Amino acid sequence: MMDIDAVKTYLTGLQDRIVGKFTELDGKPFLRDSWDRPEGGGGVSRLVEEGNLLERGGVGFSHVLGAKLPPSASAHRPEIAGRPWEAMGVSLVFHPRNPYVPTVHMNVRFFAAKSPDADPEKAVWWFGGGMDLTPYYGFEEDCAHFHRVNRDALAAVDPQLHPRFKKWCDEYFYNKHRQEPRGIGGTFFDDFSEPGFGQSFAVMRAVGEAFLPAYVPIVERRRDLPYGERERDFQAYRRGRYVEFNLVWDRGTHFGLQSGGRTESILMSLPPVVKWRYNWKPEPGTPEARLYTDFLVPKDWA
Amino acid sequence: MMDIDAVKTYLTGLQDRIVGKFTELDGKPFLRDSWDRPEGGGGVSRLVEEGNLLERGGVGFSHVLGAKLPPSASAHRPEIAGRPWEAMGVSLVFHPRNPYVPTVHMNVRFFAAKSPDADPEKAVWWFGGGMDLTPYYGFEEDCAHFHRVNRDALAAVDPQLHPRFKKWCDEYFYNKHRQEPRGIGGTFFDDFSEPGFGQSFAVMRAVGEAFLPAYVPIVERRRDLPYGERERDFQAYRRGRYVEFNLVWDRGTHFGLQSGGRTESILMSLPPVVKWRYNWKPEPGTPEARLYTDFLVPKDWA
Numbered sequence: 090m091m092d093i094d095a096v097k098t099y100l101t102g103l104q105d106r107i108v109g110k111f112t113e114l115d116g117k118p119f120l121r122d123s124w125d126r127p128e129g130g131g132g133v134s135r136l137v138e139e140g141n142l143l144e145r146g147g148v149g150f151s152h153v154l155g156a157k158l159p160p161s162a163s164a165h166r167p168e169i170a171g172r173p174w175e176a177m178g179v180s181l182v183f184h185p186r187n188p189y190v191p192t193v194h195m196n197v198r199f200f201a202a203k204s205p206d207a208d209p210e211k212a213v214w215w216f217g218g219g220m221d222l223t224p225y226y227g228f229e230e231d232c233a234h235f236h237r238v239n240r241d242a243l244a245a246v247d248p249q250l251h252p253r254f255k256k257w258c259d260e261y262f263y264n265k266h267r268q269e270p271r272g273i274g275g276t277f278f279d280d281f282s283e284p285g286f287g288q289s290f291a292v293m294r295a296v297g298e299a300f301l302p303a304y305v306p307i308v309e310r311r312r313d314l315p316y317g318e319r320e321r322d323f324q325a326y327r328r329g330r331y332v333e334f335n336l337v338w339d340r341g342t343h344f345g346l347q348s349g350g351r352t353e354s355i356l357m358s359l360p361p362v363v364k365w366r367y368n369w370k371p372e373p374g375t376p377e378a379r380l381y382t383d384f385l386v387p388k389d390w391a
Numbered sequence: 392m393m394d395i396d397a398v399k400t401y402l403t404g405l406q407d408r409i410v411g412k413f414t415e416l417d418g419k420p421f422l423r424d425s426w427d428r429p430e431g432g433g434g435v436s437r438l439v440e441e442g443n444l445l446e447r448g449g450v451g452f453s454h455v456l457g458a459k460l461p462p463s464a465s466a467h468r469p470e471i472a473g474r475p476w477e478a479m480g481v482s483l484v485f486h487p488r489n490p491y492v493p494t495v496h497m498n499v500r501f502f503a504a505k506s507p508d509a510d511p512e513k514a515v516w517w518f519g520g521g522m523d524l525t526p527y528y529g530f531e532e533d534c535a536h537f538h539r540v541n542r543d544a545l546a547a548v549d550p551q552l553h554p555r556f557k558k559w560c561d562e563y564f565y566n567k568h569r570q571e572p573r574g575i576g577g578t579f580f581d582d583f584s585e586p587g588f589g590q591s592f593a594v595m596r597a598v599g600e601a602f603l604p605a606y607v608p609i610v611e612r613r614r615d616l617p618y619g620e621r622e623r624d625f626q627a628y629r630r631g632r633y634v635e636f637n638l639v640w641d642r643g644t645h646f647g648l649q650s651g652g653r654t655e656s657i658l659m660s661l662p663p664v665v666k667w668r669y670n671w672k673p674e675p676g677t678p679e680a681r682l683y684t685d686f687l688v689p690k691d692w693a
Binding site (some may be wrong): 368 | 569635636662669
């Protein structure tokens with residue numbers, strides 16, 4: 090049986106636990122900004138800017154409701170257009186200050202469209218989510234660790250999921266106009282309901298629970314590495330790719346901005362300082378060149 | 392009679408003249424980067440980075456050809472899908488270093504789809520273009536000057552055009568997700584062929600010729616005003632809106648990136664250094680607040 094309250098309780102708890110851990114790691118408290126949506130629902134944005142660890146980081150929870158699902162939101166399932174719907178999720182992006190600590194994104198979400206005659210058997214729902222890592226300077230052990238934690242977390246629910254979700258992630262987080270992956274991937278899934286509510290919810294929780302063990306050890310290993318202007322400059326340049334992906338290709342961002350979502354919460358994902366330079370390429374043999382040749386290529390990292 | 396060669400000659404000459412004038416104003420020479428497009432055509436990108444006046448500025452000419460027009464490029468004229476086509480234009484964005492000098496954009500373009508049986512009478516073609524100004528710190532006399540030059544240039548061809556093209560500009564350069572104009576407007580037109588080839592070409596030339604007289608006096612008045620970190624910071628923050636517009640809403644950018652255009656030439660429009668900050672608002676009564684209250688509102692500036 091679909092239990093929306095259980096999903097909501099899980100998501101708000103996950104937001105609290107992640108913010109708690111990163112408040113401890115950063116030392117600077119996250120702001121809390123609650124907002125309401127005129128059409129129904131709202132959210133809580135938690136974020137830190139100019140922190141010790143995070144130059145900009147946001148963890149958003151939102152729960153939005155509508156009386157009629159717009160056709161644009163149900164293009165692949167036209168039968169649910171016009172139904173009452175709700176969507177909830179936790180979405181985070183952390184942009185660390187130190188260029189040796191990768192940027193990370195994680196999202197878990199749930200969508201439900203009620204049946205027109207309130208018959209719960211006819212409700213349509215699905216889960217989605219994933220996480221992906223975007224290093225500026227790559228470390229093989231970090232990539233392997235991130236993917237292993239994701240693999241093992243999903244394998245505990247169903248060993249067949251990880252290969253599928255990893256491939257889906259490589260395909261989704263891809264800057265087509267650069268023919269370049271956004272980072273070193275992770276997991277991505279959407280529109281997931283096949284094994285039934287309980288098991289699908291378990292898959293979403295597996296991703297949510299994997300976030301801290303996948304990312305925190307990388308932060309701890311890299312946060313004190315010394316860096317200079319050269320590394321900061323490359324980080325600012327590469328962050329441009331993050332902006333390009335989120336504003337040009339990311340369906341969630343695009344749909345949110347074009348459909349009247351809360352702009353400042355959606356754009357918490359953008360980096361604090363970004364640079365664009367014409368046709369810049371790193372010198373062969375440099376650590377910056379290694380990012381392209383050794384890391385921004387789909388690999389079986391785990 | 393449609394004369395594509397005359398359009399091309401005009402456009403390459405315009406690029407040269409604008410680059411010549413700004414090389415003189417900046418003191419740093421523009422790079423020249425020629426490129427070919429595998430499917431046909433190519434372009435010449437001229438740009439300067441870290442100049443004395445321009446922190447980043449690009450003037451691109453492109454002439455691209457294709458054997459079959461994709462349906463996505465002809466949604467409003469389905470009858471020309473599949474035809475051989477060509478498109479050419481000059482597009483520029485200048486991001487000055489001094490926050491008192493506004494960012495400017497200008498574009499003039501021509502599109503033609505040949506008739507399937509090579510009958511020139513059945514060719515479909517149109518002109519488009521415009522320019523708009525994006526100040527960080529507003530000056531009423533600059534806004535009035537920019538709009539007056541645009542008005543007078545168009546009035547010399549047809550006095551009815553300017554009110555229509557100004558309104559079109561206000562509507563086009565609008566960040567819907569912020570409910571905020573990109574800047575103080577200017578002129579915009581597209582799909583323009585009504586008065587016939589000769590007169591339509593004259594309208595495009597009027598816009599092209601208006602660029603230097605509309606913008607250069609503003610540059611000369613403001614380029615030596617002293618500024619500090621506060622103004623640079625606000626400029627970097629506001630440049631974020633420019634990125635958001637270009638990557639989320641601008642049809643040319645979006646279509647170019649999604650259809651395999653030359654990424655580095657398309658993204659010459661992005662600013663060199665950009666900052667994002669959560670939910671930031673200027674203190675009431677400051678010059679930064681005046682930008683929002685007194686300038687980022689549609690007005691009859693001329």
